[in-house]
Amino acid sequence: SQKIEQNSEALNIQEGKTATLTCNYTNYSPAYLQWYRQDPGRGPVFLLLIRENEKEKRKERLKVTFDTTLKQSLFHITASQPADSATYLCALDATGGFKTIFGAGTRLFVKA
């Protein structure tokens, strides 16, 4: 069955460093991959979408890569700030399907 794996351990980094989060998937041929941010008690907020024919996408301090051979996406936050502390969710749209499947998320803590 289709599966998305994100590191369940929290990631702790120092302010100013680059945070890198990983999303791996199996039994899947996604057309799109999305990253969301979720704060406690709130719904996820859409950050970036990358298509299967794109290798990399950037938005301000965010960068996403998509390797369909490795079945992996990396999400980078450069010059991280304490305000970046949140849970980050990876999500995949199945080709020809209607729904988006979400990973369980990775909690990021950025220390001042």
Add this chain to the structure above:
Amino acid sequence: GAGVSQSPSNKVTEKGKDVELRCDPISGHTALYWYRQSLGQGLEFLIYFQGNSAPDKSGLPSDRFSAERTGGSVSTLTIQRTQQEDSAVYLCASSFGSSTGGYGYTFGSGTRLTVV
């Protein structure tokens, strides 16, 4: 409206009662989705609407769960004879097109349902 609105924000109900959760999507968004999120878990897909029709109901856990959407806008998720395992945060999202159109979702803040 400016965002996706869900009500109530919190609901505590007794086991066996029926509950209705409401979602008001962003005006003009044709696609609407219901997900639920249990503590520390990922989002579990429930149902997808395109306009008023539901092409994908595959995520509804049992026949106690139903959803409708009227006028291509407001949606209601109904859970009959609630059970304790139904306790979760129920999230609604809308988007301009279907998920395969490559549009990100806009989520509401969710309804936290607690069945006691």
